[in-house]
Amino acid sequence: MITSSKRTPLTYLVHATVLFLVIIWTIPTAGLFISSIRDKSQLSTSGWWTALSTSEQRLVARAHEPKAQTQVGDRYVISGNLFEGDAGEITKFGSSSLRPDEFDVGVVAELKKGQTLQVMENGDYLFSSPSEWKGSRGQRIFYTAETPPRFTLENYREVLSAEGLGQSFINSLTVTIPATIIPILVAAFAAYALAWMRFPGRALLVAAVVGLLVVPLQMSLIPLLKSYNMIGEFFGVGSKTYVGIWLAHTGFGLPLAIYLLRNYIVGLPREIIESARVDGASDFDIFRKIVLPLSFPALASFAIFQFLWVWNDLLIAMVFLGNDAEHMVLTGQLRELLGSRGGNWEILTASAFITIIIPLCVFFGLQRYLVRGLLAGSVK
The missing domain is CATH 1.10.3720.10 (MetI-like)
Known part of the structure; x- marks a missing residue:
């Protein structure tokens, strides 16, 4: 007696349906796991499906406190790096939340009271003022940066x-x-x-x-x-x-x-x-x-x-x-x-x-x- 080993179309339909359901249930779980190991700033601005690509983020950071200023000639300077050791590339910057991409990188931006701000592509910034900086908090810098994927276990810790x-x-x-x-x-x-x-x-x-x-x-x-x-x-x-x-x-x-x-x-x-x-x-x-x-x-x-x-x-x-x-x-x-x-x-x-x-x-x-x-x- 010869038995046929051919599968019916219904069998293929059942297998395809099961595979589809498995994928549908697996995708959210995979997205949840990827999100759990992503950097906090990237997680809040982009979806998990962009985790392996460079993301563009609009961020804000504070410059060093006025006590870190140094005098160069007749001006007072505060300098540092926005990334603080992390990788990234600055594309635009500004000094106001209303215009975060007002200036191109490398441009010396004229601020109030004769102050200036310059931000470079690698994140280096330079605040300059004709008078001594006052107060206890650093100036805010708004910038747009392209950052590579960053994964961390800090969320679990x-x-x-x-x-x-x-x-x-x-x-x-x-x-x-x-x-x-x-x-x-x-x-x-x-x-x-x-x-x-x-x-x-x-x-x-x-x-x-x-x-x-x-x-x-x-x-x-x-x-x-x-x-x-x-x-x-x-x-x-x-x-x-x-x-x-x-x-x-x-x-x-x-x-x-x-x-x-x-x-x-x-x-x-x-x-x-x-x-x-x-x-x-x-x-x-x-x-x-x-x-x-x-x-x-x-x-x-x-x-x-x-x-x-x-x-x-x-x-x-x-x-x-x-x-x-x-x-x-x-x-x-x-x-x-x-x-x-x-x-x-x-x-x-x-x-x-x-x-x-x-x-x-x-x-x-x-x-x-x-x-x-x-x-x-x-x-x-």
């Missing part, structure tokens, strides 16, 4: 050396690990009960679990927090504790966990379950010795989703733990580094890659179980 980052990293692990394990344990028991145990109202419970999957998280935060505070006051427990956020993440993660695990467990061979019951095994023995080991792909799949969700969460952490340094999680600490205006792009890009280190380790450690767990119950 700034983030990693930030005060409180280590404590916030520990806080995130303290929140994420229990908030991943607890719902898995609870959901595994519930999924087995809904899959193999007969009791009244089981179908309604399954329908309720499916319905809870579409409940928006934000709608339940306020009533949940009020209920938690009332319980805390009754038992004399403070509101800013890890128990509260563990319970919150457990409650929000249980519907997906139960749904995912139940679909997997109900697809296990019935003969194994029935044979164990004939041999006198209880439901707990069946769950512990048979179902749980066979359900590891589904458990690992949910563990990946739950860990990623809790690790990247900021909203629930802010609601249940607040802003104090003792309980602030990593996402909250990195948000504080952005400043009040959120314009420090170099901090944002470097922080993004620092936060994904642990989730990447978890994903690649368990990814071989992900597809098997997600397809649980879809085919029999």
Whole structure:
């Protein structure tokens, strides 16, 4: 029998679609990484796709302070270099923000009170005045420069050396690990009960679990927090504790966990379950010795989703733990580094890659179980 090895057009279409989706998702990630290692000034003025080309920037710098002036003949001179050791080429300069490209390089520009300014192509500048320079701050120089690509790890050093980052990293692990394990344990028991145990109202419970999957998280935060505070006051427990956020993440993660695990467990061979019951095994023995080991792909799949969700969460952490340094999680600490205006792009890009280190380790450690767990119950 001769089998044809020709691929159908649909196969090529599927492969092309997958490749397109991979590229679409990879490009922003690559851009984020390139931005995280670019020089701060270049990052704020040009896109990451120009990282390997010379960029034109309009910049401003201050000359040396008046105390650095020297007297040459009957004039007082302040000199220096705008690049301060970095590479670049000046194309235009000016002394006013309204006219930053008023003069060509090498021209001696006439300023007020008989002062002059000359800027050379390599960045050397020369301020000259017939009278002694006064004040404590240097004069501003506006210039247009063409600078070669500059890459640096300073963005990562700034983030990693930030005060409180280590404590916030520990806080995130303290929140994420229990908030991943607890719902898995609870959901595994519930999924087995809904899959193999007969009791009244089981179908309604399954329908309720499916319905809870579409409940928006934000709608339940306020009533949940009020209920938690009332319980805390009754038992004399403070509101800013890890128990509260563990319970919150457990409650929000249980519907997906139960749904995912139940679909997997109900697809296990019935003969194994029935044979164990004939041999006198209880439901707990069946769950512990048979179902749980066979359900590891589904458990690992949910563990990946739950860990990623809790690790990247900021909203629930802010609601249940607040802003104090003792309980602030990593996402909250990195948000504080952005400043009040959120314009420090170099901090944002470097922080993004620092936060994904642990989730990447978890994903690649368990990814071989992900597809098997997600397809649980879809085919029999």
